[in-house]
Amino acid sequence: MLISLVSSLLMIGVFAGILGAILGIGGGIILTPFLTLIIGLDIKYAIAASIVCVIATSSGATIAYLKDDMLNLRVAMFLEIATTIGAIVGAVLSGIVPTGFLFILFGGFLLFSVINMIQKLRGKSDNGVNGSVKDSLAEKLKLNGSYYDKVLEKQIDYQVEKVPGGFAMMFGAGIASGLLGIGSGVFKVTAMDTIMKMPLKPSSATSNLMMGVTAAASAMVYFFNGTILPEIAAPLALGVLVGATIGSRIMQRLKPTVIRLIFIPILLFMGIQMVLRGFGVIV
Numbered sequence: 001m002l003i004s005l006v007s008s009l010l011m012i013g014v015f016a017g018i019l020g021a022i023l024g025i026g027g028g029i030i031l032t033p034f035l036t037l038i039i040g041l042d043i044k045y046a047i048a049a050s051i052v053c054v055i056a057t058s059s060g061a062t063i064a065y066l067k068d069d070m071l072n073l074r075v076a077m078f079l080e081i082a083t084t085i086g087a088i089v090g091a092v093l094s095g096i097v098p099t100g101f102l103f104i105l106f107g108g109f110l111l112f113s114v115i116n117m118i119q120k121l122r123g124k125s126d127n128g129v130n131g132s133v134k135d136s137l138a139e140k141l142k143l144n145g146s147y148y149d150k151v152l153e154k155q156i157d158y159q160v161e162k163v164p165g166g167f168a169m170m171f172g173a174g175i176a177s178g179l180l181g182i183g184s185g186v187f188k189v190t191a192m193d194t195i196m197k198m199p200l201k202p203s204s205a206t207s208n209l210m211m212g213v214t215a216a217a218s219a220m221v222y223f224f225n226g227t228i229l230p231e232i233a234a235p236l237a238l239g240v241l242v243g244a245t246i247g248s249r250i251m252q253r254l255k256p257t258v259i260r261l262i263f264i265p266i267l268l269f270m271g272i273q274m275v276l277r278g279f280g281v282i283v
Contacts, residue, residue: 005039006235013053013239019263020054020240021061021247022254024189024204024211025113031236032106033270037277041232043102047094048227049236051219056237058212060244061205068252071205072145075160075192076213079170083188083214086174091218094179095225102179103278109176110271116190117260117267137163138196147202150252158199166196178218204251208244 016030031053035046065071094102138144138160146157173187188210192203222228 008039009232009235010239013056013236013241014243014246015239016053016236017057017060017240017243017245018247018250019243020057021208021244022204022251023263024207030266030270031240033110033274035232036103037270037273043106044094044227045229045232047102048219048222049229049233051215051222052228052233053236053240054215055212055219056240057244058208058210058215060241061208061248062212064245064248065205065208068148070147070202070252071209072143072198072202073209074141075143075145075196075198076206076209078141078143079167079188079191080210080213082167082170083174083210084217086171086176087178087214087218088174088221090175090178091221092178093175094221097179100278100280103274105179105278107271107274107276107278110267110274114264114267114271117264121257121260134159135161135163145198145202147199147205149201151255156199158202159197161197162195166191169195174214174217178214178221201251205248208248 012031012034016034019025019030031050032043032046035041035049036043041049062071066073097105141163143160143163144158145160146155148155169187169191173191176187188207189200189203192198192206193200198206219228
């Protein structure tokens with residue numbers, strides 16, 4: 001029984017790590033529903049384990065993205081000020097918010113992710129350069145960057161816009177991370193890709209780096225209140241670390257639209273399940 005459980009945790013960890021690294025949204029949105037709906041773990045323990053795994057996702061993916069010069073370090077460090085403060089606030093609130101409300105809130109977050117991805121599919125190509133308007137604050141902080149797209153086989157320069165708006169959304173992303181046990185990567189990628197007009201690939205890569213810092217801030221709170229279970233978190237984190245390393249390589253070779261088409265039904269199913277569980281309906 002124990003061997004079977006560990007094997008399941010390792011496999012789901014690898015799966016979550018791959019998807020987390022590709023989409024820049026961490027493994028929490030896969031792991032927390034799996035631990036609560038499939039294994040039957042209390043959501044607060046599931047959230048704590050997911051936080052640990054978000055750190056593993058970030059570690060595995062960031063190494064590859066940093067080596068390939070895909071992520072924007074200056075943007076990450078600047079926006080991390082807001083997300084770290086928000087993560088600590090969210091982690092403190094998690095001990096106060098009722099369990100049923102957490103199910104509903106997490107399910108709503110997953111459904112929001114579905115809407116966000118559908119909008120991207122209906123929008124313009126993900127392969128182009130989003131930012132084209134000069135922003136004085138971005139230039140002053142030296143946030144503009146460039147990356148080599150292996151699909152297009154060319155160097156792409158981009159400019160960052162609307163820095164204050166992205167900073168404000170990052171604070172909300174931090175609260176979501178600490179409260180829900182996720183990397184809140186959807187908020188982070190949305191802030192960079194939609195608000196700050198960074199292309200999707202560097203947005204995803206930069207989000208992976210930021211998730212680890214944000215999760216580490218809130219993980220301290222979960223560690224001291226005793227909700228991190230090593231027998232659950234350890235095999236999950238190991239699988240996630242392997243998966244994130246693989247996913248970071250796959251992401252650079254795939255078009256974002258293909259990944260979104262695969263991921264949307266998964267998010268939709270899990271989001272509905274979590275909301276129903278929050279209202280006391282078990283399907």
